[in-house]
Amino acid sequence: MSYLDLIQILDSTIRLATPLLFACLAGLFSERAGVFDIGLEGKILISAFFSAAIAALTGSVWLGLLAGIAASVVFSAIHGLASITFRGDQLISGVAINFLAAGMTVLIAQDWFAQGGRTPALSGEARFASIDLPFAEALSGIPLLGPLYAEAISGHTILVYAGLLTVPLTWYVLFRTRFGLRLRAVGENPGAVDTAGVSVVRLRYAAVLICGVLCGFAGSYLATGLAASFTQNMSAGRGYIALAALIFAKWRPWYALGACLLFGLLQAVSNRYSSLDLGIVEIPNAFVLALPYILTVVILAGFVGRAVPPRAGGTPYVKER
Amino acid sequence: MTIMRPLLGAAAATALATGAALADPGLIIDLGGKFDRSFNESAYNGAQRWAEETGGDYMETELSSEAQREQNMRRMADRGADPIVTMGFANASTLEQIASDYPDTTFVIIDAVVEQPNVQSIMFDEHTGSYLVGIMAAMASETGTVSFVGGMDVPLIRRFACGYAEGAKSVNPDIEVIANMTGTTPAAWNDPVKGGELTRSQISQGSDVVYAAAGGTGVGVLQAAADEEILAIGVDSNQNYMHPGTMLTSMVKRVDNAVYDTFVAGTEGTIEPGLQTKGLADEGVGVAIDEHNEDLVTKEMMAAVEEAREGIIAGDIEVHDYYEDDSCPALSF
Numbered sequence: 001m002s003y004l005d006l007i008q009i010l011d012s013t014i015r016l017a018t019p020l021l022f023a024c025l026a027g028l029f030s031e032r033a034g035v036f037d038i039g040l041e042g043k044i045l046i047s048a049f050f051s052a053a054i055a056a057l058t059g060s061v062w063l064g065l066l067a068g069i070a071a072s073v074v075f076s077a078i079h080g081l082a083s084i085t086f087r088g089d090q091l092i093s094g095v096a097i098n099f100l101a102a103g104m105t106v107l108i109a110q111d112w113f114a115q116g117g118r119t120p121a122l123s124g125e126a127r128f129a130s131i132d133l134p135f136a137e138a139l140s141g142i143p144l145l146g147p148l149y150a151e152a153i154s155g156h157t158i159l160v161y162a163g164l165l166t167v168p169l170t171w172y173v174l175f176r177t178r179f180g181l182r183l184r185a186v187g188e189n190p191g192a193v194d195t196a197g198v199s200v201v202r203l204r205y206a207a208v209l210i211c212g213v214l215c216g217f218a219g220s221y222l223a224t225g226l227a228a229s230f231t232q233n234m235s236a237g238r239g240y241i242a243l244a245a246l247i248f249a250k251w252r253p254w255y256a257l258g259a260c261l262l263f264g265l266l267q268a269v270s271n272r273y274s275s276l277d278l279g280i281v282e283i284p285n286a287f288v289l290a291l292p293y294i295l296t297v298v299i300l301a302g303f304v305g306r307a308v309p310p311r312a313g314g315t316p317y318v319k320e321r
Numbered sequence: 322m323t324i325m326r327p328l329l330g331a332a333a334a335t336a337l338a339t340g341a342a343l344a345d346p347g348l349i350i351d352l353g354g355k356f357d358r359s360f361n362e363s364a365y366n367g368a369q370r371w372a373e374e375t376g377g378d379y380m381e382t383e384l385s386s387e388a389q390r391e392q393n394m395r396r397m398a399d400r401g402a403d404p405i406v407t408m409g410f411a412n413a414s415t416l417e418q419i420a421s422d423y424p425d426t427t428f429v430i431i432d433a434v435v436e437q438p439n440v441q442s443i444m445f446d447e448h449t450g451s452y453l454v455g456i457m458a459a460m461a462s463e464t465g466t467v468s469f470v471g472g473m474d475v476p477l478i479r480r481f482a483c484g485y486a487e488g489a490k491s492v493n494p495d496i497e498v499i500a501n502m503t504g505t506t507p508a509a510w511n512d513p514v515k516g517g518e519l520t521r522s523q524i525s526q527g528s529d530v531v532y533a534a535a536g537g538t539g540v541g542v543l544q545a546a547a548d549e550e551i552l553a554i555g556v557d558s559n560q561n562y563m564h565p566g567t568m569l570t571s572m573v574k575r576v577d578n579a580v581y582d583t584f585v586a587g588t589e590g591t592i593e594p595g596l597q598t599k600g601l602a603d604e605g606v607g608v609a610i611d612e613h614n615e616d617l618v619t620k621e622m623m624a625a626v627e628e629a630r631e632g633i634i635a636g637d638i639e640v641h642d643y644y645e646d647d648s649c650p651a652l653s654f
Contacts, residue, residue, distance in 0.1 A: 008525035012518060116356030117381075121544065121563070227514045228544045231537060232354065236512055271515070272522045274654065278435065286505065 023242030026214035033207030034187035038094030039237025047072040047219025049105035052230035069216030071269030076212025087316030128157035181320025187310035244296040347402030353536035367577030390601040404587035448484030450606030455488020468528035472535035474502035483649035513541025520545035561613040
């Protein structure tokens with residue numbers, strides 16, 4: 001493998017990691033506030049559909065992005081209503097959202113476009129174009145770092161950079177603001193937060209809605225950045241891989257970036273090599289693709305450090321009377 | 322179209338003789354979806370053409386999961402459709418089991434062979450058609466590297482890939498052919514995001530012509546090729562119109578004609594069980610040249626393709642068939 005190959009794999013890694021990163025950070029907000037969210041997959045899917053559909057109808061990718069975020073936020077609100085207000089089971093609500101999204105997207109797509117559950121192909125202004133970072137051309141001549149900057153880091157769509165910026169933003173909000181402190185507290189010990197006179201319900205809703213916005217970005221990137229239309233079930237399990245990444249990252253923003261990049265790298269490698277020849281052993285493609293899940297199980301089993309979820313995660317908060 | 326005319330004539334004569342149609346034909350669209358712009362859409366177009374030309378009705382269902390195959394086939398037979406066309410090799414084992422339960426219904430399976438007294442099997446010579454587009458790819462390539470994106474990793478798709486690689490190597494023995502499969506489950510027919518990513522990966526390895534034989538996944542492959550401004554080759558349906566300017570050609574597999582002929586023969590009661598093979602000679606497979614790609618296709622390419630086509634029909638050129646020995650001399654997977 002040459003240096004150029006490596007750069008191209010990194011380039012692919014960044015593209016593939018971005019939807020995972022958005023979804024992973026979305027799950028981070030929700031779960032840090034004590035609301036488990038297995039419905040990331042469904043929210044990505046509904047957002048992918050609405051961003052592609054609205055972008056196709058209006059010709060503007062930005063309106064598409066807004067529509068995708070709005071749709072995802074609506075689904076988040078449903079999840080919030082079921083699991084916060086009505087104190088239902090968060091896993092069941094999440095699963096329901098996944099099913100709802102899988103069926104609804106195809107149904108509406110068929111009704112609107114009559115193309116068998118797809119949206120028309122997007123082009124021009126209806127897609128996110130790749131942007132070149134400043135000096136990419138000029139710096140590409142520098143040995144080693146130049147090509148890395150010009151090929152792998154520059155030349156992605158704006159959502160990729162937005163995703164990378166969301167990581168420090170998430171860290172800042174969660175660990176350096178009063179809102180973040182309370183949000184984390186509500187996931188560990190909601191009773192204490194309530195005693196301090198802060199509304200648990202409002203905080204959890206805020207977290208769930210932020211989760212919706214971030215899932216909206218993930219879906220929109222999938223349909224209008226990576227691909228150029230919505231197709232049936234196009235999220236293809238990315239919501240679940242993001243959940244795995246979240247556990248792998250032990251619910252921390254910077255670790256989440258690392259986990260998503262690692263999982264993206266595994267996908268990129270498996271796309272490029274049909275089997276990995278390590279000299280002594282040959283690793284089949286399917287194993288590389290399954291590695292994210294295997295790694296997550298290893299982490300969960302406590303072999304490599306321990307992943308401790310937020311203590312109040314999964315339990316609805318009931319005020320004592 | 323040339324073989325159509327005598328067939329149509331024969332069908333019309335029988336129609337006069339027997340009077341009215343016997344029953345409505347049925348079509349079961351496979352996973353990948355009716356509008357995959359490829360295999361299934363081609364079948365749908367054939368059925369639509371039949372409906373428009375004859376004014377007849379036909380029944381149609383679309384599979385949404387692997388588990389529905391048997392249920393859909395049985396329901397269609399129970400509702401009295403005849404003949405029933407099923408799309409794709411994945412139906413073979415199911416059809417093998419249920420065909421004997423409906424001895425009065427004729428089933429037609431495309432892309433697989435089912436040996437039952439009431440089943441007609443239609444096979445296409447994908448390897449020879451792919452050989453022709455392989456020639457064009459190798460002649461159009463400037464980098465000396467061409468590539469292939471397959472859908473699900475099954476012998477049928479390897480047959481495409483193998484013919485393509487052989488065709489490319491017949492022009493330039495040193496050409497490098499990169500082949501990737503999207504996956505090992507039926508979901509691989511419908512994953513354009515991964516198709517696009519595979520294509521980008523191939524482009525970064527030097528490929529400047531990509532051939533997609535991947536159903537709905539191919540939409541992502543052709544899109545990525547258009548975005549990165551390299552040439553792409555479509556499959557099954559004529560996909561040249563999708564991205565004029567970067568579509569070198571399409572390897573058309575006239576599934577539409579097969580469905581049309583079946584419907585005509587079936588409704589007149591002249592359908593014959595057994596195996597039918599459609600190849601280059603009867604234009605069952607071929608390359609698509611139209612107004613969208615004529616600027617990209619040079620005279621030399623046309624001449625080379627025509628020469629190879631005649632050579633294959635005459636038996637002078639032997640294209641390796643992956644089905645024969647499950648291996649491919651020109652390509653390792």
